[in-house]
Amino acid sequence: MGEIIKFWTxxxxxxxxxxxxxxxxxxxxxxxxxxxxxxxEGTHLCELTPSSAALWVQNAFILEDEADDWEDPEGxxxxxGVERFTYFRYVDVEKHDSRFLAGPIEIDSDDLNPxxxxxxxxxxxxxxxxxxxWGANPDHPLxxxxxxxxxxxxxxxxxxxxxxxxxxxxRGDGMLPLFYAAALKMLPNGEPTRESETAMRQLRWx
Numbered sequence: 001m002g003e004i005i006k007f008w009t010x011x012x013x014x015x016x017x018x019x020x021x022x023x024x025x026x027x028x029x030x031x032x033x034x035x036x037x038x039x040x041e042g043t044h045l046c047e048l049t050p051s052s053a054a055l056w057v058q059n060a061f062i063l064e065d066e067a068d069d070w071e072d073p074e075g076x077x078x079x080x081g082v083e084r085f086t087y088f089r090y091v092d093v094e095k096h097d098s099r100f101l102a103g104p105i106e107i108d109s110d111d112l113n114p115x116x117x118x119x120x121x122x123x124x125x126x127x128x129x130x131x132x133x134w135g136a137n138p139d140h141p142l143x144x145x146x147x148x149x150x151x152x153x154x155x156x157x158x159x160x161x162x163x164x165x166x167x168x169x170x171r172g173d174g175m176l177p178l179f180y181a182a183a184l185k186m187l188p189n190g191e192p193t194r195e196s197e198t199a200m201r202q203l204r205w206x
Contacts, residue, residue: 002110006039007130008093008103010054011141026074030062032144035086036130039104042090051087055127056080057134060144099148102139105130 011032015023018031035054042050059077063070093101112125142148 002108005107005109005126005130006104007036007107007126007134008039008091008101008105009057009134009139009141010035010037010052010091010096011060011100011102011143012088013143014059022074022076026061026072026076027064027070028061028076029064030149032060032062032141033080034058034060034140034144035088036105036127036134037091038126038130039093043087045087050090052089052091054086054088055131056084056086057131058138060140062144062146062149097143099143099152100141102141105133105139107133 011034013030014033015029015031018028023029023031034057036057037052037054041053043053045051059079061076093104107126107129109122109126112122112129143152
């Protein structure tokens, strides 16, 4: 057995990239792009932080009315408006939200050597092999399932409320915490004055 090369499927939420009319016409709530990445591979693209090379394989959708008989009448699952091979922020599979991952696909480098001997480099052969395995047995991350997606959306809503909506406990004016904290940083010694209090009251959350 040679080196085991691992690939993972990563789901990227891409609803905003789609035409809203197309989504509405097909009863789609959210759209994800599914990509293959190679574990541990980082590429520096004129940046200090690495990026993950990614191969688009399919789209996945959350439907308004989850139906087992949805047949993708417009072929949206395999519609890709960009290059299939792209780069995005580095994915550390040990730290990444597991709901957005599926896999791994394990490729034995010894199985690729005969291919490499005929002119294709080992890395390209590994990507080709991973894509073939995925095509034969598509593995969708849990986030593409309705229940998991709804759970994630609820978490995001709760986080936004916690960060921006509740008033500070020691103030009664209902001002957004982020606005109040930013305003205090602009004051001498971080202490409100009569004039600043009047100005900050105008920023209250109404």
